[in-house]
Amino acid sequence: MRPIYLADLSWPDVEEYLTRDDRLLLVTGATEQHGRHLPVGTDNIIPFTLAERLSTRTGIPIAPVMNYGASEAHMAFPGTFSLSTETLQAVYLDLIQSSYRQGWRRLFIMNGHGGNIAAWSWAATVATKVKKDLKLYLSHWWTEARVRDFMREAVGRNEGHAGLEETAMMMAARPYLVRLNEAQGHADISEDIWTHSAEEVRQLIPLGAIGENPAQATTDLGEQLVEHLVREYEALIQGPW
Ligand SMILES: [Zn+2]
Structure with missing residues (x-):
């Protein structure tokens, strides 16, 4: 099997799918x-890769990726675009509501x-309050307990x-886009760096990356993380929800 991209289907294809299933994969980055x-599309490419493997295994289509997010703290680095949280709230709610209207x-x-x-x-709280038969599963891959445990065990x-x-x-998703010889991060930077202004962030982390040594990454480690996540998500998607 191959991944199913919603954008490649015609409306009769989608209508037919909706007679037998009501599940959709929605990627945002x-x-x-x-x-x-790493490329500026990293936050889209990683969840899209997970979605492609999930779609291959389950036959559930992937909606077109929402490629822009709230990235104000990164705006002093070229290649960044940012939507305000208010804009994103409206976009996400509209995406949920139009999906719901379609079945x-x-x-x-x-x-x-x-x-x-x-x-x-x-958006998820607002939408599910109104539509009682709507089910949303929100996944943020790096926060999954399995990933955290796995990283602690591995490195x-x-x-x-x-x-x-x-x-x-x-490296697992798009190895040709990773410049390992330039992989360097700032160590001991706390997560509240993202509350600083864009200009301050660029001064505090001129390389743009945080982390002790991203150059230790390997394709094997990436593959293991991807497979862990895909297996876990597949069980959730195929189970009752
Ligand atoms: Zn990222």
Whole structure:
């Protein structure tokens, strides 16, 4: 089997699918700097890769990726675009509501960017309050307990933006886009760096990446993380929800 991309289907194809299933994979990410070694599309590419493998195994279609997210803190680095959280809330709610009107009832949301979590939580709460038969599963891959445990076991720590996890996942997803010879991050940077202004962020982390040593990433580590996640998500999607 191959992944099913909703954008490749005709409306009769979608109508036919909706007579037998109501599940949809919805990927959201960001277009923002990811250090000197990863592309600005990293937060889209990682969840999209997970979605492609899930779709291959389950036959559930993938909706077109929402490629822009809330990335204000990264705006001093070229290649970044940012939507405000208010804009994102409206976009996410509209996506949920238009899916619902078409007959989708179970949305598996695969978000690749931390800055989007607040908007997703708001939109999901508002939508499910009104539509009682709507089921949303919000997944933010790097927050999954399995990933955290796995990283601690494999390398003894978790890393952040453009760090070891993302670098390894990208090596599994698009190895030709990873510049391992330039993989370097700022160590001991706390997560509240993202509350600083864009200009301050660029001064505090001029490389753009955080994490002790993203250059330790390997394709093997990335593959293991991807497979762990896909197996876990597949069980959730195929189970009752
Ligand atoms: Zn990222």
